[in-house]
Amino acid sequence: MYAFTLERPSTTADAAKLAAAGAKVLAGGQTLLASMKLRLSDPGRLVDLSNVKELAGIRREGNAFVIGAMTRHADVAASAELKSALPALAGLAAHIGDRQVRAMGTLGGSVANNDPAADYPAAVLGLGATVVTTQRKISADDFFTGMFSTALNDGELITAISFPIPKRAAYKKFVQPASRFALVGVFVAQTDSGVRVAVTGAGSGVFRHKGLEDALGKSFTAQAAAAVKIDAADLNADIHASAAYRANLISVQTQRAVTQALG
Numbered sequence: 001m002y003a004f005t006l007e008r009p010s011t012t013a014d015a016a017k018l019a020a021a022g023a024k025v026l027a028g029g030q031t032l033l034a035s036m037k038l039r040l041s042d043p044g045r046l047v048d049l050s051n052v053k054e055l056a057g058i059r060r061e062g063n064a065f066v067i068g069a070m071t072r073h074a075d076v077a078a079s080a081e082l083k084s085a086l087p088a089l090a091g092l093a094a095h096i097g098d099r100q101v102r103a104m105g106t107l108g109g110s111v112a113n114n115d116p117a118a119d120y121p122a123a124v125l126g127l128g129a130t131v132v133t134t135q136r137k138i139s140a141d142d143f144f145t146g147m148f149s150t151a152l153n154d155g156e157l158i159t160a161i162s163f164p165i166p167k168r169a170a171y172k173k174f175v176q177p178a179s180r181f182a183l184v185g186v187f188v189a190q191t192d193s194g195v196r197v198a199v200t201g202a203g204s205g206v207f208r209h210k211g212l213e214d215a216l217g218k219s220f221t222a223q224a225a226a227a228v229k230i231d232a233a234d235l236n237a238d239i240h241a242s243a244a245y246r247a248n249l250i251s252v253q254t255q256r257a258v259t260q261a262l263g
């Protein structure tokens with residue numbers, strides 16, 4: 001690990017000032033510390049958000065849940081309010097990594113990192129959530145810009161994410177057994193303004209599938225999802241699965257998600 005300095009502010013305003021001055025944000029360290037240990041990252045100056053209490057917590061605001069960026073996966077998974085009103089999100093958090101990762105990993109860190117096989121980006125995009133930052137509000141459709149990249153500016157911090165509560169939703173992940181990330185994960189949500197289907201693990205980043213959204217908008221059934229042909233052309237192929245295998249998984253996981261959403 002290269003040498004670095006560590007600052008631990010207790011307010012978002014102080015953290016934002018340090019980030020604007022070039023410090024790298026440390027959330028739960030589940031990605032950042034590992035990359036520093038491997039000398040893949042050399043931030044020089046870290047600003048640790050774990051003392052900023054106002055960045056953690058889950059609250060209901062009208063027909064949405066607003067979840068602070070520093071809320072740990074384990075707290076999302078355990079939230080009784082979420083389990084009752086938005087079980088797809090609590091269930092997604094409950095199946096991220098292992099117990100240690102869930103105890104430390106954060107919503108903001110996961111979404112800012114935008115790993116192409118991460119789970120939360122599928123929920124953010126699938127629910128049409130809004131990412132609240134120290135500078136603005138960014139809609140999910142504008143936030144994820146590609147592999148490990150987002151619309152965040154340098155020094156811009158995620159403070160919270162607002163998840164609208166859908167009529168129905170479910171997330172189905174086919175787990176890559178070594179990492180527990182998604183080989184393919186599909187988040188399906190039926191909302192007042194239509195059906196959204198977000199896919200993770202299959203491409204260079206999370207994406208919406210228009211063909212599945214159109215079919216499920218007409219008929220929200222597993223049969224309607226099964227009738228959609230999934231094009232494998234732009235999908236990932238690696239030692240874990242071919243593009244054709246991932247295409248089939250998108251179909252299967254969507255059918256399973258719709259079945260689960262229908263109860």
Ligand SMILES: Cc1cc2nc3c(=O)[nH]c(=O)nc-3n(C[C@H](O)[C@H](O)[C@H](O)COP(=O)(O)OP(=O)(O)OC[C@H]3O[C@@H](n4cnc5c(N)ncnc54)[C@H](O)[C@@H]3O)c2cc1C
Binds near residue numbers: 107113119159
């Ligand atoms: C063994 C293992 C298994 C895992 N399995 C899964 C899995 O199954 N599914 C899954 O989705 N994920 C998985 N993860 C990832 C994990 O869930 C974390 O969410 C992810 O590693 C980010 O970690 P973190 O929240 O600790 O953020 P950090 O590692 O502290 O930060 C990650 C990046 O985000 C930036 N950042 C952090 N917070 C903010 C903020 N508020 N605003 C702006 N930028 C910010 C940091 O500067 C850094 O660039 C796994 C990780 C490990 C180590």
